Amino acid sequence: MENEAVVMKNVCKDFKVLNRHEGLAGSIKDLFSHDYKTVSAVKDVSLTVNRGEIIGYLGPNGAGKSTTIKMMTGVLEPSSGEILVNGKVPYKNRTENCENIGVVFGQRSQLWWSLPLIESFKLLRDLYMVPQKEYDEMIELYRSLVDIEPILHKPVRQMSLGQRTLSDILAAFLHNPAIVFLDEPTIGLDVSMKSKIRSLILGLNKEKNTTVILTTHDMGDVDALCKRIVIIDHGQKIYDNDIEHLKNYFGSYRTLKLCLADGTWEETLIDEKTTDVMDVIMARQKETKITDIKILEISTEDVIKKIYEGGSV
């Protein structure tokens, strides 16, 4: 097998959207309207993902993340450009491509709602034609990574959101796919479930050398899982490198935290190249009493925020 799991070359995706008009009269007008506008969801994105990598695919809401993922899974056909997933063109061989990928969309489930989890597993085993031996081994691996006993015989609709997400992730890895797409897997989960899911993903990636493409808005996920991140905004790739590089680039930024007399903490992000931290503290001290001071290195979250807000790299 080649070393590249995904290769994208100059991929673009345009959608044709009807220009809707306002009000009742507008709605009636829309019935016969041919007034379409083209929306470019993805513009000229090139990307290579190697086997066994976990990459964080980030971007603000509406940046084109899901569109890219749908193109990689073969559900959407790119308007132009080339995509190869496991060496094949996904939209031309959709069913074939599906045998080698796993997908989790954090907000919806592929499990059979009214059946116990184990039945969904058995069904997926047969749908993906997984040999019994490999299936048993996979279940063993799951057992070693998480405590699946309490959920295995529970109907999916009785599960908590955390249990369901966990189950969906296990279901996506069940046929040992080469690539797993995780679309906001930790959305809406509590802290302990998040960390459980992160270590599960990491464990499965290590054991099976599965390539993981992760989209998330939770920087905790990124810090825990990804060495490399790709950021897109307005359909364009604006960053693609190690997470460390990113932090170094923004290395001159510091988060200054000041504790005021009433016990509240005030946060300011400061670029040391342009502003002196001491000046800020002194200026603030003239206005109010400061009881404590903390200076922190910039967090991933702040870095990403800077980038989304237009701090180019």
Add this chain to the structure above:
Amino acid sequence: MNPRRLIALTRAGIMESLHFRLGIFVTLFANLIYLVLVYYLWKAIYDSSGTDVVNGMTFTDTMIYLILATALFNFLEMFVVWDMSRSIQSGKIVLDLLKPMRFRIYTFWSYSGSHVVQFVLTFIPTFIVVMIVTGGAIKMGINLLWFVIATVFALIINYSIEMMVAPICLYTESTWGINIVKETIVLLLSGASIPLAFFPEKVRMIVDYLPFRAVYDIPLTMLLGKNGSDTPEGLLKMFGLQLAWILILTVAGNLFWNHAVKKITVNGG
């Protein structure tokens, strides 16, 4: 089409349907009310006609036909259009498209389990009751075999009709009205609400060749041994019609679906 996948889907479908067992009893109860209504309606029609035989069917014939048509309707009823429009609106369709099987085959076999359950729990009991009550009006012979084969074909045709309509929601993003129109047309032209024998001659000539008839009227006619379905030529003609429609609708449905699936724009973010 590997049997392992198909059996697994059917099995899961059976388990899911049995899970909603209360729904099955409600269906049976609703049928009972409907049948009482049908009984009195047709009794009035026969009483006012002044003869025992209307359009070549006795009152008993008509009742057997309509009762079994209702039972068959429950068994054949699919919610493909409804389910698909919902899963398009919610975006869930992506997950179905990401199964390692062709969508048309995957969807069909996802429903097969509930067909099995409906057949055993609603059609067979109804059939037995009709058989006992009418005391031998239904012949017990080779016609049962023809009926079963014709019903399997009917199932495929019914699914194909659904799959001709369902992709429309990819264009309109709403299907409620379209679904109602489709259901009315199928129920009327298939003979499920009025036996086709009661249609005017000219309308019948057209209806006889439409696919809707192949869903309800052909299996029932074969079961009751009417319209020459007890002769080899009659059988051949009816099975021929069913097979022709399976072929036409499958080819057309595939073409339509392949075009429609390109339309998928599922709320990408």
